[in-house]
Structures are given as structure tokens and as C-alpha cells.
Amino acid sequence: MRFNRILLSTTLVVVALVIQVSVLARLQLPGAVPDLVLLTVLALALVYGHVGGALVGFGAGLLSDLAPPADHAAGRYALVLCVVGYLAGLAKPESGRLRSAAGPLLVVVSAALGSTLLYAGVGALVGDTAARHVGLVGLLFTAALYDLILAPFTVPLIIALARRAENDPLGEGSPANKAADVSSGWLASGTGLSIGNQRGGLRAKAAKARVARAGRIKGVKRL
The missing domain is CATH 1.10.1760.20 (Arp2/3 complex 21 kDa subunit ARPC3)
Known part of the structure; x- marks a missing residue:
């Protein structure tokens, strides 16, 4: 118990x-x-x-x-x-x-x-x-x-x-502890992999934007 x-x-x-x-x-x-x-x-x-x-x-x-x-x-x-x-x-x-x-x-x-x-x-x-x-x-x-x-x-x-x-907030599995686990996990990963993933995502979005822009320019030249 x-x-x-x-x-x-x-x-x-x-x-x-x-x-x-x-x-x-x-x-x-x-x-x-x-x-x-x-x-x-x-x-x-x-x-x-x-x-x-x-x-x-x-x-x-x-x-x-x-x-x-x-x-x-x-x-x-x-x-x-x-x-x-x-x-x-x-x-x-x-x-x-x-x-x-x-x-x-x-x-x-x-x-x-x-x-x-x-x-x-x-x-x-x-x-x-x-x-x-x-x-x-x-x-x-x-x-x-x-x-x-x-x-x-x-x-x-x-x-x-x-x-x-x-439903004691200090008990296991309570919302307060779940929030604490989430925040601790965010702090642990946010200084490393999360930032790297965010940077990689931004670079991929920038590359896609450049490709789309180049396609539009080529289309104008064909016209």
C-alpha cells in the first residue's frame, strides 16, 4: 500500500x-x-x-x-x-x-x-x-x-x-508529476537534440522554399 x-x-x-x-x-x-x-x-x-x-x-x-x-x-x-x-x-x-x-x-x-x-x-x-x-x-x-x-x-x-x-498531487501518476516529468524531459533534451532538430527543420524548410522559388522563375522564363 x-x-x-x-x-x-x-x-x-x-x-x-x-x-x-x-x-x-x-x-x-x-x-x-x-x-x-x-x-x-x-x-x-x-x-x-x-x-x-x-x-x-x-x-x-x-x-x-x-x-x-x-x-x-x-x-x-x-x-x-x-x-x-x-x-x-x-x-x-x-x-x-x-x-x-x-x-x-x-x-x-x-x-x-x-x-x-x-x-x-x-x-x-x-x-x-x-x-x-x-x-x-x-x-x-x-x-x-x-x-x-x-x-x-x-x-x-x-x-x-x-x-x-x-488524487494526491504528490502521488505517482498525478497531473503535477506528469507535468514535472514533461518539463524535466524538455529541459534535458531541449539543450541538445531538440535544438538540433529545430535547426534541421528550418534548413529543410529554407531549401524547399528555394526550390519552389526557382521553379516559379523557370516557369516565367518558359513563358
Whole structure:
């Protein structure tokens, strides 16, 4: 991943994690907790694709595993968000532009349900049965509902920030760098071959003019 992607992704994930732990987790809503970190991973995956989504998801999940008050094994949520980020990145449009809001909302609902099921499944493998006591059906419903309500206020903003960072004038392939390459190439060649080519072109034009002038004079003499 490029430096601007790493910097933006890290900043957004840290901010989302702080808001989720310090604000959303303390709302004491019934069922699940609104997952702002998950929405951040989804939004970035829709811009960066499946590889970038998997990397961002793994990093975001690992931070969530280590952030207090984590009560599960480290790496559990990293695995979940890595898989979710990869799958969400597959939904990235080829043109890079989303035609409607239905696609991202469908991705949000699918990710909310899939991450909850995968998290509970991994927990069952390691002996964590908390999902059974809370109620898996209630967790699925509330997770999808809360993330769907929060998505319109977060996903479009994160996508816009990621796209703006992709058009960084300091990045590779940007118009500014292309102009710099053109100007440097012009400076490099303008003192040598370009001047020689220009002189050769002027000489050829002068020779053609002399030939044309001589032809006109001969024509007058024939008359």
C-alpha cells in the first residue's frame, strides 16, 4: 500500500476505534454495539479493492483486539475483519464510482451479519460461548440495524476522503508529476537534440522554399 493510503487508513481506523470504545460502547443499546470500525473498513475496501481491504481489515481488527476493554483472544477480530475487508473489496466498482447507494448499503448489511456470524463461529472454536447466552438472532438483527443506521453518516464521508487522497498531487501518476516529468524531459533534451532538430527543420524548410522559388522563375522564363 502507498504511504498516503497507510496514513489515511491508520488515522481513520484509530479515530473510529476511539469513538466506538469511548462513545458508542457506553450507549448501552440493546443487543450489539454499532461497529464504526467495521464501517470504516468497508468504506476503505470499496475504494482500495480486495487486497487493500484485507490489509486494512487485519490492522483494524488487531487494534480492536488489543484495545481495552478487550475480553477475547487477540487475533480473533483481526481474522474476521480481514475476511470481511477482502470480500467487501470484491464489490469495488470497476469504474471506481458508485452508481447508487443500494450497493454500499447491501455490503453493510451483509458485512454486519457475516462478521457477527464469523465472530461467533471463531469464538465457538476457541470455547467462547457468550453469543449463546446473549442470543445470536438478537445480535444479528441489532448489528445489521445499528450499522445500517450509522452507515449513511460515515461511509460516504470516508469514501470521499479516500478518493481525495488517491488524487494526491504528490502521488505517482498525478497531473503535477506528469507535468514535472514533461518539463524535466524538455529541459534535458531541449539543450541538445531538440535544438538540433529545430535547426534541421528550418534548413529543410529554407531549401524547399528555394526550390519552389526557382521553379516559379523557370516557369516565367518558359513563358
